[in-house]
Amino acid sequence: MVNALPGEKLKLFADDTGLFVSGVDISVLNHNRNCHMNALNRWFIANRLHLNVQKTNVMVFPRSNADNICVTLGHMTIERVHTYRYLGVFIDDQLNWCKPL
Numbered sequence: 001m002v003n004a005l006p007g008e009k010l011k012l013f014a015d016d017t018g019l020f021v022s023g024v025d026i027s028v029l030n031h032n033r034n035c036h037m038n039a040l041n042r043w044f045i046a047n048r049l050h051l052n053v054q055k056t057n058v059m060v061f062p063r064s065n066a067d068n069i070c071v072t073l074g075h076m077t078i079e080r081v082h083t084y085r086y087l088g089v090f091i092d093d094q095l096n097w098c099k100p101l
Contacts, residue, residue, distance in 0.1 A: 001017065001040070001043055003043075004039045004040055004042070004043035005019075005036055005039055005040065009021065009022075013087060016086070016087065018086065019036060019040070021033045021036055026069065029069070030069065033069075033071060037071065037072070037073055040073070041073055041074055051073055053073065053076045053077075053078060053079075056073075056078050056079070057078065057079050057080070057081045057084055058071040058078050058079070058080050058081070059080070059081055059082070059084050059091075059093050060080070060093060061093055061095060081093075
């Protein structure tokens with residue numbers, strides 16, 4: 001999978017995968033995200049695998065000025081969250097390390 005995005009921010013740990021995409025503005029971020037997601041989608045198809053969209057989320061840091069970001073894989077929309085548990089640690093889209101109430 002890492003060969004599908006050489007030099008990119010793909011982090012693998014056991015059965016968890018994290019893709020970290022950055023951009024100087026929303027249009028660059030959306031372009032980078034589209035390119036990376038299309039490359040991953042091609043890798044999934046070539047390897048006869050499927051991404052479980054129900055277990056997949058996207059988070060935007062910081063969340064201001066990012067309301068128009070919509071992440072898709074093929075024809076499936078990936079849910080955007082404001083708090084996520086990654087490798088046992090809770091983080092929110094304001095970069096606070098706290099457990100949600």
